[in-house]
Structure formats: structure tokens, C-alpha cells
Amino acid sequence: MNGINGKEDDCNNDGDIKIFFSIQLIMPLESKNPSGPLDQKWTNYKGHCKLVNPANKRKLEIIVVGTGLAGASAAASLGELGYKVKSFCFQDSPRRAHSIAAQGGINAAKNYQNDGDSVYRLFYDTIKGGDYRSRESNVYRLAEVSANIIDQCVAQGVPFAREYGGLLSNRSFGGVQVQRTFYAAGQTGQQLLIGAYQALERQIALGTVEMFSRHEMLDVVVIDGKARGIITRNLITGELERHFGHAVLLCSGGYGNVFYLSTNAMGSNVTAAWKAHKRGALFGNPCYTQIHPTCIPVTGDHQSKLTLMSESLRNDGRIWVPKKQNDTRKGNEIPEDERDYYLERRYPAFGNLVPRDVASRAAKERCDAGYGVGTSKQAVFLDFSDAINRYGKIECSKLGNHNPTAEEIRHHGTEVIKEKYGNLFDMYEKITGENPYNVPMRIYPAVHYTMGGLWVDYELMTNVPGLYALGECNFSDHGANRLGASALMQGLADGYFVIPYTLGNYLADEIRTKEIPTTHPAFEGAEKGVAERISKLMNIKGNETVESFHKRLGKIMWDKCGMARNANGLKEAIAEIQKLRAEFWKNVRIPGDIKEMNPELDKANRVADFLELGELICMDALQREESCGGHFREEYQTPEGEAMRNDDRFMYVSAWEYQNGSGWELHKEELKYEEVKPVQRSYK
Amino acid sequence: MKWSEIFTSSVGKKLVMGLTGLFLISFLVVHVGINACIWANDDGAMFNRAAHFMGSSYVIRILEIGLMAGFLIHIIQGLVLEFQNRSKRTVGYQVNLGNRGSKWYSRSMGLLGTLILLFLIIHLSQFWYPNRSHQGWLLGEELNLFDRMKTTFSELWVVIIYVLGCFSLCWHLVHGFQSAFRTLGVSNNRYLSMINNIGIGFSVIVSLVFAMMPVSMYLGWV
């Protein structure tokens, strides 16, 4: 990293709080993009990468942090190859990782439907969906291996939905024109994760993988510039442990919980990635967060998390708000001509099936303008009455009833909807107490996924040699916006089909490296650092709970760095976060002891990292003076309120380098589009 | 896998319970059939003939040993299972799930079985033991069991014990009948519900017929 540093932005807010970041003007980042035509890159890479012979694999140790789709598939596949793997997760079992909550499906370019799908088309859709902010070579590889994922999962016994002929079934998803999404009812993530989990447990039984559940990674150990191990806390005993590895793989998911309220699991956190960042790994595109349009709205201050209603609902549901502001009538009492189907009005071509970022912003726009519904006024209707009516008529005519009563139509229509979305409707009713068959669902956008993450090259290695990032933890494949059913695809692609090759290419040069004893000063130093931070946290003995700080951080993030952002708001947010962080380190209260199970301490460790990450997200959002995908800057929009990219200035990945104690330095990886011509996305 | 391993695993032990249970159920069919002869209105002639048939053939007497073994295995295994299962939860709950999750008789198979065992001891000591010892444990002359029944069931307390015994048997069978088939691996829901219904019918009818015997005799209907 020998670039030219310069303080670009030193703005003052509220007195003496400063925003420090500097911009790297030349591009030092080596993406290791293989040469050759796009469709040959991966084949060429596989044909030429270095290999490790079986006898040597047995001597090489690999640490895998996280057991979601990426982590479990990587640990299992590497175990199968014969490496010595240590796998870590903070949950009580690897099967709990949050990949399990994915509902809709997984994309693959199988073209089973004969509808014109191909590897190129999946590649193209993903690039376009990402608003031209992802790396072509990575995305093409993702599309290439997507078909193998389905085969692998079927072989493992993943019970995908099937047609009566016994063959695999597909459904369609947002933002594409082909049916390429494979699914298992509304529990696709669960089934895929169980598949990977079973493969992992098999390796544990065979002794190639050693499992450490209820362990949290709290630092990366870097020796002579290479990642050589991690420090973990045993969450049951509170003991710190040192683990050596010839390579460290971070598969620890996304950081949506920086917003406090999100569809992430309560335990999802950035800590592993953040520790790597502080040890030198660059953080890529932190401001790209995906706000999912269809979630159950917040009901009050007690809210601890948000629940997603699958994107598939937008196939049959129509989104609307009343035409009158502050309309307090119930949804089913508002007559048709007083409803504003604003997505259909604004985007006649795609209607209710516009991509997630567009649908989310449109909902926010209506609510901000005073048309929101429900007690909080922060919700819009998702209405199935039309679909019930339509399906009801079809069913009645199938039954030979050509003069059905409204009641009969309703009955049969409801049955069809129940079969398609029954489990989601049940979930909605459990949470809200309302029956969505009778009254329209109330929905509102919520933080769902983070496209940003640790910067990685083509081999999924961060800029720290031997330190890899897979799945949502890295920034690589989704650009500024992720398409539905692509997260599962990426996690499994990275773990099953990419890392087994690319890791070998690195480890081939490590076969002479003997196991480094964990008494090495670097291990001792790292553990000491972790212990000091924990004892510092415990000794603050302040007056405010961790949860309260987390909520306050979330509010700043959501208000000022959420669905719409502007320079002033972001600057304010940065100042507020800095203040909040200082307050946290003075006034947080953590009960209990260090050497025991202490969930509040675990949470404090995570929130402390979120308080740093939040600032970086805002800084990234501030420097990116354009709107693209999930990142919407109010200053940069078309007259109709659509996102406006600036390809001349911002066609790059922002990769932030942590500067010990003095902010961050920005590096840029220019994005070169050789196959696809970036154009303005239009859904009108 | 060794035989010992098969039959000492948790599933294997249940298999033994199911198999012996079904064997004992088949015995009940024979027993209830013979006993029903008392209602033939012939002062026990038909009943005594049937009883004689059961007591005077080596084939059946050898089968009787098998029956005894079946009883013993079912009883011992059942008690062992009951105590082993109880030992798996050393600290219990403050509030129990109770009938919200299962039927009381499903949870009380050990208790019902023990009651049946107590009843069985009384029953055997009243009929089987005196008769067989009278026969000199071989094929000797038998007692007039019909008369013996009449005498035995002229006492109210005996009748009450028998009725209670049949009551326990009924609930034991309502669960045991269908449970045995599940343990043997019948997983098809269509057959399971059929078996369930047959099981209930069987349990009620068999137990009722058994219970009516002492009652009929006490009330002088036969």
C-alpha cells in the first residue's frame, strides 16, 4: 500500500469532531484477475493453479470461521480434500448459522425450463442487478459454477421442490426474465444449510474437521505479514484460546445488524471481519446495504428484529397506499378508486416486481409524504385480494361453476393462495395477530443484506496473505445491489467450488511451513490485546446497557445512512457515531464476570465493533457521490427520483484501509467492463 | 451387528415389547374365546370341554411354556424400560406437559402394566395354579373350572378386582395395540389410523367380555 496520502475531507461538525480519511490516488490492488477471455478464465485458472499433494494436505491446517453456507461448505470440502480443518461458530451448533433463514431460493443457470437461460445470462443479470459495481471475472465464475451447486446439493439429499414427473421445479424471482430459481418451499436456505451441515458433520466424524461451537473469534494473528491463526473466546467458560492455521478463512456473514433492526439473526455480527480489517485487511464497499422492501413493520420500541416476507409474495400481491394522506381506515374498507398502486403507476413495465432497491425507496417516498398506513404510518399495504379473486374465478370455472357467487370465488381463491404462500401467511399472522387473507398485509422495507465486506481478489484472498473471506463476508459478487436468490448461490459457490482450488494455490507454497507454536509472541500479543479490551469493557461499569447503545447506533444509521442518504446527514451521522462511541467506552454497563458464560459481554464486544464500522459505512457513503443500487444519495437522482450513477468518477470498488487510530485510507480498485456495457437501469 | 446389540438397543428393546405384546394379544383372543363359552347356557359344559382341551394336550402345554416366557419377557423388559426411561431426566419439571401432549394411558403403560401384573398374580393363584397342581403338573385330572369360577365370583371383592384388572387391561391395550405396530415399522398413515381404530375396538371388546364374566356370575346370569 504505497500510495499518495492526502486528507481530502476535514469537515467540522459540532465543534472539534473531525472526519479523517484519505484517498489513495493510484490503484495498488491486485485483483489477480486471470488473463484470457471471460468464459475461459476459470477453466484456465483451474488448469494452471498450483496443487498440494495428499501427503502434504494432511500437514496443513486451515481455520474456518463461521458455519453458514460458505463456512460449512468450505470446511466440509477442504476436509474431504484431506486438509486439517478447524471450524468455529458462536452458536451452539453449526446448523444454526443464519443462512438457515433464507426463504426464497437459489439461482442456477441450468436452463431446465428451456426458456433461454445460460451462464452468460445469469452473469449478465447479476452484473446489471448489481448496478455495474461488481467485478466481471468473479461474477462470471459464480454463474459458471451455479449449475454444479444444484447437482451437489441434490446428491447430498437436499429435498428441492419437484414436479410430478420427478424432476426439479423452478420459480421466477425479481429482476430477471427466466425461471432459474430452485427452491424447497419457503425454507430453501434451511435445506441447503442442512445439506452443508451434514457434509461438515461427516468430516467431523471422519476426523478431518475439528468443530468448535460456542466460540467467538476475537482476533486474527498475523506473523510475518501472513495470517497464521486466530484468538477465540470460549463462550461457555470465557477462556481465551489460541489456534494456529496455515490459512484463515472468514465466512462470518454480513453486518446488517449495525442498523440494530434488520432481518439478520440476533447474533449476526461484524466482529470477525472487523478484527481482520484492523489487522490490515481492506474493507470493500461498506456503504452498499440492501434494504428489502417486504418486511413486517416495526411495532414499537421493544422491537428486537424484523422478519422478512419473501420476495415471492410480490408475484401475486399488489402494493398500494391510500390516495388520501393520514387515512386511518382499515385496508379492506378503502374503496378501489381511493387506492394508489404506486409501483404500477410509476413503473408500468415491471410493476410490483421491480428490484428490491427500487421498491424500497418507493415505499419510503410514499410514507415520508404522509401516505403511510398502520399505527406507525411507516407501512404500505401488500394486498392479495385481487389475486384471490383472479385465482378464485379460474378455480370455479375449472369446477364448471360459471356463475359463482362472490363467496365461492373467495373461498377457492383463498385455497390457491394458501397453497402457494401458506407458511408465510401463518408467520405474518403469528407476529401481527392479523389475518392476511382478510386484510391486506402491512409491510415496510428493512435492512436485509450487506453487499459490502472484506475486499478479496479473484482467489477470495484479502490483501493479507493467507486470509480469505467467503460468502456475505466478502464484497465480491453483488456490486451495489444483490438479486434475489443469489446469496445462497454465492455462499455455496465460494465454499464448494472456488476455495478448494484457490486455497491450494496459496498453500502449495506453504508446505514447508511447520506448525507455529501458539507460544509465538504474535499469538501472545494478540491474546493479550483481546484480554485487555475485555477487561477494559468490564471495568467501565457505567450506567447504560449494551442494548441501549446498539439501539442508538441503529437509529443514527437508519435515519442518516439508510434508504436515502445525503452529505449533511452523513456528516452528522459520523459526528454522532464518534460521540456515541466515546460515550460507550465511558458509560457501558456489563454485568457478570469474564471467566463465565456472559452473553452481555459477547454483545458488548460486537457492538463496540459496530460503533467503529458505522462510522466507516457513513464515510464510504459520503465519498461515493452518486446513487447506485442500494446506495441512494438524495443529491444524485434524476428528476423523476431515480438513482443516478456517475460512472466516470465512481466506477470503482472503494477499499478502505484501517489506519491505526487515525481513520481510514481509501484505495480504489477500478472496475473494467470488457463484456458488459454499463447502461442506466430502467424499469419504467 | 450382533443379536445382543440389536435387542438391547432402545429400538430393539421396544421391538421385543411389541413382538411379545402382539403374542400376548393373540393369547387374549384364545382366552376370551374360551371364556365366552360360559354364556352357552349349558351349565359350563362347553366351557369345561374347551378348558379340558387346553389342559390335556402336550402340544398346548408346551405352548403354555412359551406363553409364560412371553409374559415374563414382556413384564421384565417393560419394567426395565420404565425405570431406564425415568432415569433419563434426573431433574424434573415444575409444570408438566401432561395431557396437552399425550394421553394419560400412553404415559402410564408402566403403571397399567403393573396393575395387570398384580391382577394376573391373583388370577393365576385362583385358577391356573390350583388346576395345574391338581393335575400334578402333567396331564392329570382337571378341576371343574366352571364351578370354581362360580364359587370365586360369588364374592364381591373378587369381582371388583377383576373388573379393575380388565379396566387396566383395556387402557393398556388401547395404547399397546397400535404402539406395537408402530414399533414394528408400520408408518403408512392410512394403515396406522386403521390399526388405531381396530386397536380401540379390540381393547374395548376383549376387556368388556372379560369383565362381564365375573359380573354375570356374581349377578347369577349364568
Next chain:
Amino acid sequence: MEHYTMNLNLKVWKQKNAASKGKFETFEVKDISSEMSFLEMFDVLNERLINEGKEPVAFDHDCREGICGMCSMYINGRPHGPWHGTTTCQLHMRAFKDGDTIVVEPWRANAFPVIKDLMVDRTAFDRIIQAGGYISVNTGNAVDGNAIPIEKEHADKSFAAAACIGCGACVAACKNSSAMLFVSAKVSHLALLPQGDPERKTRVLNMVTQMDKEGFGACTNTGACEAVCPKEISIANIARLNGEYTMAALSADNSHD
């Protein structure tokens, strides 16, 4: 749906760690909204306890949308509380009314030792899966996904069994602390698919052996597991396991012994 607030008495199991002896402690919580989830009510309690300088109640939870299987409270005598087919995290406070007393206990089974308060150790389930709850296929040598057509009915049944979230409610509810619903769901999931056929026999034998070793009881078909299962896994799976086990055990050849 009318919303309301309530005051409640909570009687909660507190236990410092696996080695110590636990006891019930009583807490009052006030102004609980009927819109809260059950765990959010516990969040409110814990916030208050921390502010009062006391130890909060430790409990397992993660996704809070009913799929990860981590939450595990035994509420008023029923695993996951009073609602049918619902996990603790999806239980909402509308299920209770003002003035109620709620008793909350950890899963009780010797195979699930208490770690702290309401948290228990369920790694026994992982070890049962390690014993054979998988299909032995290495990454990379799979045939095309459509090369093996699967009868829709079997695929659907297999999926219904695979919906198990491994929460352990079945064990908690069973009077024998039997894990048979969990084990049979996995055996059924894989036995119903042609891909699972080659290892069908060893899988069921090894998984049952491991289940016994972990200290779970035997199944007596009471049906309590099915009644409380948040994913409504059918007890017919247990019967299927029994059949699979018997066939496997009887046809096993011990010539190598």
C-alpha cells in the same frame, strides 16, 4: 386486533453454570405490550435487571424467526409455550393476559445438561448426525440434478421430515427424554430419497446406537413430541425409523466380526 399492555409474574429457572445448583426466581414485569414477542418480553426484563445491577437471565436465541432452532424455553409446562407449531421466538405476548404467572424452565433431560439459566447443551444432536445423518458424497462428483427423478410424494415427505430445526422440543416434551422424533426425521429425510439408499442400513443402525450412547430414553409412542414440535414433524417418521432399523438389523451380516 386490539393491543393491550399487561403486568406479569415470571418464575424463571436460574442456574449459574453446569456445576451449580439452580433454583427458581420470581420477577415482575410491567407494561408488556401484547405486540411483543415472548423473547422481547425477556429483553425488557433483562434490560431492567442490568439497570438494577443484577444478573440478566441467559437464554439461547438467534434468528428470532422460527427457523434456526436455537430458542428453547419450556413455558408453563410446554416446550415453546402455548401456541401450536410455534417456536419460542415466534410466540407473542397476545398469548397471555394481565396478571398471568408464567413459569419458564430449561429443557430437562440428562442428555441436555444446563449450561446456564435457560441454556442447555444440545451437542448430542450433532454427534447423532455425525454417526450417519448424511449422504457420503464428496464435493465435485455429483451427477446432473435431474439424472435421478424422484417421485413427488417421496420428495415432499422427505422435505417434511427435513424441516426439523433440531431445537430439542421433542426431547423436552417426552416423558422418556427420547430423541426419536429428531433421529427419525433425519433417517426419514434420507431414507425416502434414492440418494440416501446406499447407506440406508448403516445410517439407521449407527444413529440409533449413538442416540442410546448419548443418554436419551426409548420411544414409547406417546405422541408428546409430535404435539409440541414447532415444525409439526409427524410421529409416523418414528415408525419408519423402527421399520428401517428392524430390516437393517435383521439383514446385517456379521461375518466380519
